[in-house]
Amino acid sequence: MSTIKDVAKEASVSVATVSRVLNNNGYVNEDTRKKVLKAIEKLDYKPNAVARSLFKKQSKTIALIVPDIKNPFFPEIARAIEDVLNNNDYTLILCNSDEHEDKEKKYFDVMKQKYVDGVIIVTSTLTPKYIEKNNIPIVSLDRPIHNSIPSVAVNNYEGAKEAVQYLKAIGCKKIAHVRGPVSVINADERYKGYLSEVSNEPWFNEEFIINGNYNVLETAKATMVLLSKHRDIDGIFAGNDYMALGVLKAATQMGIRIPQDLSLIGFDGIQLCELTSPEITTMAQPIYELGESAAKLLLDMIEGKAVNPAQQEFKVSLKIGQSTKVLR
Amino acid sequence: MSTIKDVAKEASVSVATVSRVLNNNGYVNEDTRKKVLKAIEKLDYKPNAVARSLFKKQSKTIALIVPDIKNPFFPEIARAIEDVLNNNDYTLILCNSDEHEDKEKKYFDVMKQKYVDGVIIVTSTLTPKYIEKNNIPIVSLDRPIHNSIPSVAVNNYEGAKEAVQYLKAIGCKKIAHVRGPVSVINADERYKGYLSEVSNEPWFNEEFIINGNYNVLETAKATMVLLSKHRDIDGIFAGNDYMALGVLKAATQMGIRIPQDLSLIGFDGIQLCELTSPEITTMAQPIYELGESAAKLLLDMIEGKAVNPAQQEFKVSLKIGQSTKVLR
DNA sequence: TTTTTATGTGTAACCGGTTACATGTTCGTT
DNA sequence: AACGAACATGTAACCGGTTACACATAAAAA
Numbered sequence A, B: 001m002s003t004i005k006d007v008a009k010e011a012s013v014s015v016a017t018v019s020r021v022l023n024n025n026g027y028v029n030e031d032t033r034k035k036v037l038k039a040i041e042k043l044d045y046k047p048n049a050v051a052r053s054l055f056k057k058q059s060k061t062i063a064l065i066v067p068d069i070k071n072p073f074f075p076e077i078a079r080a081i082e083d084v085l086n087n088n089d090y091t092l093i094l095c096n097s098d099e100h101e102d103k104e105k106k107y108f109d110v111m112k113q114k115y116v117d118g119v120i121i122v123t124s125t126l127t128p129k130y131i132e133k134n135n136i137p138i139v140s141l142d143r144p145i146h147n148s149i150p151s152v153a154v155n156n157y158e159g160a161k162e163a164v165q166y167l168k169a170i171g172c173k174k175i176a177h178v179r180g181p182v183s184v185i186n187a188d189e190r191y192k193g194y195l196s197e198v199s200n201e202p203w204f205n206e207e208f209i210i211n212g213n214y215n216v217l218e219t220a221k222a223t224m225v226l227l228s229k230h231r232d233i234d235g236i237f238a239g240n241d242y243m244a245l246g247v248l249k250a251a252t253q254m255g256i257r258i259p260q261d262l263s264l265i266g267f268d269g270i271q272l273c274e275l276t277s278p279e280i281t282t283m284a285q286p287i288y289e290l291g292e293s294a295a296k297l298l299l300d301m302i303e304g305k306a307v308n309p310a311q312q313e314f315k316v317s318l319k320i321g322q323s324t325k326v327l328r
Numbered sequence C: 001t002t003t004t005t006a007t008g009t010g011t012a013a014c015c016g017g018t019t020a021c022a023t024g025t026t027c028g029t030t
Numbered sequence D: 001a002a003c004g005a006a007c008a009t010g011t012a013a014c015c016g017g018t019t020a021c022a023c024a025t026a027a028a029a030a
Helices: A004-011 A015-023 A030-043 A049-056 A073-087 A101-113 A128-134 A156-169 A185-198 A216-229 A241-254 A287-302 B004-011 B015-023 B030-043 B049-056 B073-087 B101-113 B128-134 B156-169 B185-198 B216-229 B241-254 B287-302
Strands: A061-066 A091-096 A118-121 A138-141 A151-154 A175-179 A209-211 A235-238 A263-268 A281-284 A311-314 A317-319 B061-066 B091-096 B118-121 B138-141 B151-154 B175-179 B209-211 B235-238 B263-268 B281-284 B311-314 B317-319
Touching: A004 A015, A004 A030, A015 A030, A049 B049, A049 B101, A061 A073, A061 A101, A061 A287, A073 A091, A073 A287, A073 B073, A073 B091, A091 A101, A091 B073, A101 A118, A101 A128, A101 B049, A118 A287, A138 A287, A151 A156, A151 A287, A156 A175, A156 A185, A156 A235, A156 A263, A156 A281, A156 A317, A175 A185, A175 A216, A175 A241, A209 A216, A216 A241, A235 A241, A241 A263, A287 A311, B004 B015, B004 B030, B015 B030, B061 B073, B061 B101, B061 B287, B073 B091, B073 B287, B091 B101, B101 B118, B101 B128, B118 B287, B138 B287, B151 B156, B151 B287, B156 B175, B156 B185, B156 B235, B156 B263, B156 B281, B156 B317, B175 B185, B175 B216, B175 B241, B209 B216, B216 B241, B235 B241, B241 B263, B287 B311
Parallel strands: A061 A091, A061 A118, A118 A138, A138 A151, A151 A311, A175 A209, A175 A235, A235 A263, A263 A281, B061 B091, B061 B118, B118 B138, B138 B151, B151 B311, B175 B209, B175 B235, B235 B263, B263 B281
Antiparallel strands: A091 B091, A281 A317, B281 B317
């Protein structure tokens, strides 16, 4: 690999001049510029990003910390983010936290040591205090942390209400809810949205709420228990699509037909919804847009454009599949 | 952020000494070491990874280039790789190539500029010549490029044969194949494996082979055409699980029951197989192991342990789900 | 006692860029 | 003719580490 010195020598100029043409700043005579460009071409010179980082204290790299990339929501997010970064000559570092605070913090340390320019994080454990202490541009995604931390998310509470309203509208008389982990803010919001819609219904029963922990198999098990005890449930609002898959599985196994016997609606709008049969009706988040916006917001912050701690809230939208059916 | 100079001053020693205790090499008096450690503690000093990289010409970072992280095979791979890296204090950069040679090459350039220590790549387009020219430790995953390039993959040909053999064994009389993209080596191998098992069968028909391009919806469409024309097909070997999902979708839509009317087997063994109903029978690759091995191999290469261009080949194993049924 | 050898520490060069500052031209103005 | 602004380029310090080398001292060997 040739260095800037080699180029300087080849073009018979100083390294400063080469640096100037490289970065297109300062005065450079047109002829000199051409000479340098020719030398760069000849030597197939590529500037050393690490040396540049050391001086500039920035690496053109951002990190994405998610609980687990295997959860199908996150690859879609990651893809959107990477697209934006790629278009802006940034690079994406991927981290799996398993929701462990220790891992998150360890990643944070490493990122600071590597001059990573910013972080997009999906977390339920990190505190605003810790984050501010680290003083690195950050955007929380999917799960707002605090109004002092920029975030990109959807209105889970409203979305959940709409989902339940839809089930009601198509004629469901007894609606159950599979909620996500207690510690996860969006699962909580969705749960609250469900509650606000059903807690005053005469049929409402605490037992209609089960916890699927954002896990398919766990959901399937819990759903079987639920449905065998309460055979008259005719609608289920799953806290996310992944768990809706679990419900689908349980129902199929029990010979309960979806949507004929039971209407099912999920939340998120992951691609998987369209691939199952029946296709899952869901309250869809604009996932790609979410990732895209988070990335753009972060880049703006890094480049000093965005100043106010933006709290972007997107709307979810009902995406009707085949798992819900108008009953009457 | 404090630097090594701050620590040196705090401990009243030279930066060289601090560096020595940091890296645990060279002679350092026990008392001096303690003094330095105390200073490090006091200042909460973390060495600057970029400065270190510049000198050492290595970044403790490796890149993973996949066609698209949204394809559910890759998050599982990525997770395995990241686990290994994390345990070895390496960081993972994620790149989506969309199978475009241009993007792959662009990533390569960036990686070299950033002193990325190695690359794990899933590609069908890059040539051994190009790769060797770049002279960076590399492991090709899932799709061997050439025997001069270390790779980690499964025996797709054998696996495909076994899959078809299984369909035969359970009594399928007419077996179709949904193949993957023509340009992708593993899709080709699987196709050949299928052919070797069926081309001599009296029932064999060229029309039993359709192309799903590793795409669900495309597969579903093609499958509907296939099945409406050839109603006596009673077994389908899908080139991967993702396409098997497409077959499942098509069959459901057409009222063809799986496995009662049609047995379906996929390839890969992604987690999704267990989440559908019916669960998909598949020739499972040891996905996690694949990623793990690729990462370990690459780290060995980077640290100069592995020298011979290893071509690791893993075995696939039949994982019986609910999409295949013994017919007689 | 002298010579090695092992131990301990500091100075400064180096990794490959960027940029502040100095220096020197060339113009346009007055 | 004199002077300031714009243009052009080079020198060297700097970013924050690592390490070769020099030097000093203590312990071991001759």
